[in-house]
Amino acid sequence: MKTRTLSVGALQFAGSAAIGRNLASILRGMEQARRRGVELLVTQECALSGYAGVDIDSPRDVDFAALNGATATVRRKAKEYGLHVYLGTTVCEDGKYFNAMQLLTPAGRIAAVYHKRAMYGRDCRHYAVGDSARTVSIRGIRTGLGICFEFRFPEYFREMLKARARLAILGFSMVGNGNRKMPVARSHLVSRAAENGLWVVAANSISLRQNCPTCIVDPEGHIAVEANHDLEELITHQIELVPLPALAGNIRKQAEKLCR
Numbered sequence: 352m353k354t355r356t357l358s359v360g361a362l363q364f365a366g367s368a369a370i371g372r373n374l375a376s377i378l379r380g381m382e383q384a385r386r387r388g389v390e391l392l393v394t395q396e397c398a399l400s401g402y403a404g405v406d407i408d409s410p411r412d413v414d415f416a417a418l419n420g421a422t423a424t425v426r427r428k429a430k431e432y433g434l435h436v437y438l439g440t441t442v443c444e445d446g447k448y449f450n451a452m453q454l455l456t457p458a459g460r461i462a463a464v465y466h467k468r469a470m471y472g473r474d475c476r477h478y479a480v481g482d483s484a485r486t487v488s489i490r491g492i493r494t495g496l497g498i499c500f501e502f503r504f505p506e507y508f509r510e511m512l513k514a515r516a517r518l519a520i521l522g523f524s525m526v527g528n529g530n531r532k533m534p535v536a537r538s539h540l541v542s543r544a545a546e547n548g549l550w551v552v553a554a555n556s557i558s559l560r561q562n563c564p565t566c567i568v569d570p571e572g573h574i575a576v577e578a579n580h581d582l583e584e585l586i587t588h589q590i591e592l593v594p595l596p597a598l599a600g601n602i603r604k605q606a607e608k609l610c611r
Contacts, residue, residue, distance in 0.1 A: 354592065357490055357518070357589075358590075359389065359390070360380075360383075360587040361393045361585070362394050363578055364557060366398060366401050366556045367406050368401045370414065370421050376583065378428060381425070381432060384585060385432040385434065390435060392434055393521075394439050394554055395565075396522040397522075398554075399421055402558070404473035405556070406524075406558055409477055430459030432457075435454065435455065437452055437455075437554075438455055439498075439524075440452070442464065442466070449479055450477075452467075463485055465496040467498040468507075469501040471500035474500070492518050492592060494517075494519070495510070497520070498523075508547050508549065509547070517549060517570075519543065521552070525563040526561055527559055529562075530560050531562075533563065533580075540553055540574075541573075542572065544570055547570075550568065550590050551568040557582065560581060565586060571595075
């Protein structure tokens, strides 16, 4: 197997109702990513628009003219910097609002849009449910797309495995007044990586106290890098796709059999 590498980054910041403020945070992260040689930047859930129930009251409050303008700015910067960007946002289609992640390419195009499928509590009051899994190729690496609450359920990662993904990227807005969920959330990310032989890149908001880490996990379930909690930060790591070690390789083979 030919070794493939990808420099990935995960950006965390305090999302808000102010699209201009969110854009400024994302642009700071993109500039840091450019300086550090990042090829794929992952942002948090609803990073650009604000997340309903935390940053904004409702997706109906989103100024879509301003959001479209901000998205165009991010696309231009992605092209200027040669970046793939997994951008959290809100999408309105046929009168329905979706919690979405857009994959921007180094050409400045929107190559894929993923709509969140697993609704958590308040989500049901605000967003329509997405209806399909998405995997894409990023610099030759098959990549599964996900959003927040989906990480609680192994079935979503089995879909990625079935599609032969080697990398999972997820945006989160998993925050609250306490952090009792933090150790369980970290364990889930580790398990999803180890039980599927996947790299996992997770970016979480810091709008309130974090309940899930922003981190990058290797296919054996080791956390390669984790952000400082509750601080605006970009973490980066160079991932390598090489033949998996014996245990991880056998686990992935068995998992693939279970997917058939």
